[in-house]
Amino acid sequence: MRNLFAGIPAELPDELTETVLDAANVRIERIVSHGQASPAGFWYDQSEHEWVLVLQGAARLLFEGDAAPVEMHAGDYLEIPAHRRHRVEWTTPDEQTVWLAVFYSVG
Amino acid sequence: MRNLFAGIPAELPDELTETVLDAANVRIERIVSHGQASPAGFWYDQSEHEWVLVLQGAARLLFEGDAAPVEMHAGDYLEIPAHRRHRVEWTTPDEQTVWLAVFYSVG
Numbered sequence: 001m002r003n004l005f006a007g008i009p010a011e012l013p014d015e016l017t018e019t020v021l022d023a024a025n026v027r028i029e030r031i032v033s034h035g036q037a038s039p040a041g042f043w044y045d046q047s048e049h050e051w052v053l054v055l056q057g058a059a060r061l062l063f064e065g066d067a068a069p070v071e072m073h074a075g076d077y078l079e080i081p082a083h084r085r086h087r088v089e090w091t092t093p094d095e096q097t098v099w100l101a102v103f104y105s106v107g
Numbered sequence: 108m109r110n111l112f113a114g115i116p117a118e119l120p121d122e123l124t125e126t127v128l129d130a131a132n133v134r135i136e137r138i139v140s141h142g143q144a145s146p147a148g149f150w151y152d153q154s155e156h157e158w159v160l161v162l163q164g165a166a167r168l169l170f171e172g173d174a175a176p177v178e179m180h181a182g183d184y185l186e187i188p189a190h191r192r193h194r195v196e197w198t199t200p201d202e203q204t205v206w207l208a209v210f211y212s213v214g
Binding site for chain 2 (some may be wrong): 001002003020023024028049053073075
């Protein structure tokens with residue numbers, strides 16, 4: 001048995017991504033951020049759908065065309081349809097933000 | 108945006124199950140237990156694979172043929188292959204146990 005809060009280095013110069021499940025139609029990743037944000041002008045544009053949950057910490061996610069980002073705290077989750085462009089505007093510098101991301105295709 | 112720790116009644120005479128994502132190949136459920144266990148002699152025997160995470164609380168899961176259950180705490184996760192018979196032996200009476208279960212088919 002493994003734990004999503006284990007195996008995280010104290011210092012994180014970059015975001016840490018680990019695949020915790022890799023199946024035919026679904027992939028689950030643990031992502032750990034510590035103050036990181038997406039580079040200026042960068043947008044995620046993913047071919048898969050994503051269901052994302054914040055397990056710890058806090059983050060602001062901006063969807064293209066939206067006036068303001070969505071602020072997420074522990075327990076908050078949302079769906080990001082494939083090709084819905086988005087970026088991470090901010091993650092809290094106060095602690096590590098642990099995300100659970102479930103990527104899946106449809107059909 | 109929704110929160111996995113919201114909308115949980117203080118009293119739970121039965122386990123509470125809510126589907127938080129329902130897509131073609133994957134379904135995500137939030138399950139809340141408060142001291143409940145599987146009925147005597149009952150085994151889950153599921154046609155889908157399951158990836159299950161404990162978000163809060165504690166539980167003991169017994170797999171058929173194993174001598175002892177696996178005790179899970181916050182952050183612990185494991186995979187339950189389809190038709191791997193298992194039962195919930197115990198969930199802590201001290202607080203609500205919140206599970207995240209990702210069900211998926213392969214192929």
